[in-house]
Amino acid sequence: MNMKRLAAFVLIVVITLGVVAWSSPGLLSKVRLGLDLKGGFEILYVAEPIDEGKAVTRDSLVQTAQSLAKRADASGVAEPEVTTEGTDRIRVKLAGVENQEEVRALLRKPAELTFRGPDGKKEMVGSDFVEGAAEVGFNQTNQPIISIEVKDKAKFAEITQRLLGQPLAIYLDETQLSAPVVQQVLTDGKATITGSYTYEEAKELKDIINLGALPLKLTEKYTQSVGATLGQQSLEQTIKAGIIGSLLILLFMVVFYRVPGIVAAITLITYTWLVLLVFYWMNATLTLPGIAALILGIGMAVDANIIKFERVKEEIRSGKSLLSSLKSGHKHSFRTIMDANITNIISCGVLYYIGNGAIRGFALTMIVSILISMLTNVLFSRFLITLLVRSNLFKKPVYFGVKEADIREL
Known part of the structure; x- marks a missing residue:
């Protein structure tokens, strides 16, 4: 042996x-x-543009899905499963939800992009910006920056004059994305957002601004509750x-x-x-x-x-x-x-x-x-x-x- x-x-x-x-x-x-196995519910949304004549783009659909996932997380749902399907559908799976109606109401509301002053007042919203005008560039030190353009130059000039030297924070829903400080009065409707951004962070912020308030309204097509x-x-x-x-x-x-x-x-x-x-x-x-x-x-x-x-x-x-x-x-x-x-x-x-x-x-x-x-x-x-x-x-x-x-x- x-x-x-x-x-x-x-x-x-x-x-x-x-x-x-x-x-x-x-x-x-x-x-x-x-x-x-855990209980919860599943919703299939059909996405439509809020403004007539516009189309549901792939970028807006993906960004809306990401916004839904963040909202579900904020409501206390652990690791929600949010996926896009086809050209205009989003499937949301939420396990372990106790108050379904509250979460459904939160998810259904369109995402809101706002620019707020130091007192929390909403100075501008996503629709105030020229669509697709935001771009990522680089300054003299090769640091990523975001160039933006607004529709109402006079309104923008008044805001920058009033908030000179103060932050004008960027929010998506209640999540602060950035808080750039107004450095000068801007009269031409154009501005540059600077900060310690990586290229990926700058690109994400650019995409969100270009999409405005993520102009998609969601309609429940199918709901299953367990x-x-x-x-x-x-x-x-x-x-x-x-x-x-x-x-x-x-x-x-x-x-x-x-x-x-x-x-x-x-x-x-x-x-x-x-x-x-x-x-x-x-x-x-x-x-x-x-x-x-x-x-x-x-x-x-x-x-x-x-x-x-x-x-x-x-x-x-x-x-x-x-x-x-x-x-x-x-x-x-x-x-x-x-x-x-x-x-x-x-x-x-x-x-x-x-x-x-x-x-x-x-x-x-x-x-x-x-x-x-x-x-x-x-x-x-x-x-x-x-x-x-x-x-x-x-x-x-x-x-x-x-x-x-x-x-x-x-």
Whole structure:
């Protein structure tokens, strides 16, 4: 018996399962839950220009979506999901919302760009500026600056004269974007905003000024509400079904494949933990379709183990040694497993590209599951079972689910 390899196997398994057991409670509590699990509501808005004759541009749609996300954050909604769809639609998903009507009223109101004096008085609004006239330039020290132009020169001259030497702060809703100080009286309707801006900050401010008050009005096209209680029940039922199914799978693997089944159980537990860890790192949202994809991924991982172990059993029945059977079985099953996984990744990639919402979540979870399954249920599994075989602790074919009477002579 090779004690070093056996000790290495035991040490790796203990450390792996120990890390999984230690980190899983905290990991599960930090995974973001979707609308269908946490409760909340989803709204699909159709965007239209406030002023007749104007069009909804891509920039105005994106800026409006960003404004909605900031408003939702300000209302206490943690990490809202706001996405644009097509040329004039915005989808908002808000989980864990208690007062839906208040949040909906806040989101529906058009964003307001204002220039305010030190007393908070609104001196100018977004529509006071010439559309598209704001530009980013550079001063003599190569510092980004923003050039602007107003429609009413007399009004602008009066404001700059009254606020000379004082700040004229720029606000989007109630968020202060900048607070430039009026340096001189401006009579030609043109001004330059200077400050310690990066180019990206200056460009963002320029875009906001050019878009004025983000001149889009939003109409609710579709609304779906999910109660927190219903979401919690869905989560509990899904987790319960997943645990029962996973335990039955692990029991099946151990009963039918003995030692390889135990190794498969270890790698399946590791696989599930790694999928959740990657989801946490990606800051992804876990939904019911995502959990379904995770459980389906466990089933696919079991398929990979069955293909591999059945091939190993065939090699043992042919009269080869355990080590030779293991190498040959892994070699001949690897291509089959790879072909199946690659075709699944391609199909999930298509789903992710053409789908939206729950479909994309399902496809992304499947892709992540397949990649991690290749790492754990193929490579890690092979490494662990090779350690056991080389330790010479389990020499008899019966430990691998093969009766000695079934072994043919070479």
